[in-house]
Amino acid sequence: MIKIGLTGGIGSGKSTALNFFHELGFSVQDCDDVVSEIYQSCEEFKKNLLGRFGQSIVTEGKIDKKKIAKLVFGNEVELKWLNKELHQKVRDEVKNNYQEEKINIVAVPLLHEAGWDTSFDATVCVWCPNDIRINRLKDRGFTPEESQARIAAQMSQDEKLERSGFAIINDFDIENLRAQCKELSQKFKNTYKNKDI
Ligand SMILES: CC(C)(COP(=O)(O)OP(=O)(O)OC[C@H]1O[C@@H](n2cnc3c(N)ncnc32)[C@H](O)[C@@H]1O)[C@@H](O)C(=O)NCCC(=O)NCCS
Numbered sequence: 001m002i003k004i005g006l007t008g009g010i011g012s013g014k015s016t017a018l019n020f021f022h023e024l025g026f027s028v029q030d031c032d033d034v035v036s037e038i039y040q041s042c043e044e045f046k047k048n049l050l051g052r053f054g055q056s057i058v059t060e061g062k063i064d065k066k067k068i069a070k071l072v073f074g075n076e077v078e079l080k081w082l083n084k085e086l087h088q089k090v091r092d093e094v095k096n097n098y099q100e101e102k103i104n105i106v107a108v109p110l111l112h113e114a115g116w117d118t119s120f121d122a123t124v125c126v127w128c129p130n131d132i133r134i135n136r137l138k139d140r141g142f143t144p145e146e147s148q149a150r151i152a153a154q155m156s157q158d159e160k161l162e163r164s165g166f167a168i169i170n171d172f173d174i175e176n177l178r179a180q181c182k183e184l185s186q187k188f189k190n191t192y193k194n195k196d197i
């Protein structure tokens, strides 16, 4: 089995690139989706969250991730607590869902921060200038201040890029991103074609 870790700062284009890799035939997983699933289904985690933050994180009877985001970004202690609650659960879930006979690509926002990078056969960083990603994130409903708070909680994109084996520079249009994914896809398929995956 081959495992490739895809990382990048918030709004760099990881999910969009991951969708292209899916279309190109890879097995894909997105850690943000795995986190969302844990919020939905893990009763023990929900109990821990309510124990930590109280009813302030509940909207209409449901845990509200936007409210949690306001409490943790900018508060190192609370963010560390949340990361500790979730990261092992995310890793376990991803591990359960690998497809043996395929090249698996996993989007992991905190690939290097969490020290998860060494578990992958190859790593890719999607890089995008800060002003462009802040603008793109506005369309997803993030204010510049919200984006900056998350950027501040992450390793710099330049360091992520330096630590990754491959790069996708996402500072142009979607078709350019698609073309870079296609080129990288060919490289991975060639590199791993003789491996027993
Ligand atoms: C803080 C939470 C509640 C915000 O939820 P929300 O729905 O608004 O955002 P979502 O989960 O879709 O994440 C969007 C982006 O925010 C950034 N982000 C999320 N968590 C973190 C974090 N702990 N540190 C830095 N950046 C983060 C990433 O770039 C991510 O791609 C949620 O992201 C969370 O519980 N995060 C902790 C778990 C984690 O580290 N997730 C990252 C993948 S392992």
Ligand SMILES: Nc1ncnc2c1ncn2[C@@H]1O[C@H](COP(=O)(O)OP(=O)(O)OP(=O)(O)O)[C@@H](O)[C@H]1O
Residues within 6 Å of the ligand: 008, 009, 010, 011, 012, 013, 014, 015, 016, 017, 032, 109, 136, 137, 139, 140, 170, 171, 172, 173, 174, 175, 177
């Ligand atoms: N090359 C591009 N041109 C225009 N818009 C783009 C491009 N790449 C991505 N986008 C848009 O930018 C936004 C952020 O992209 P995406 O959600 O893929 O990033 P991400 O790295 O997964 O973000 P997050 O860290 O929040 O998960 C999305 O609205 C996406 O449609």
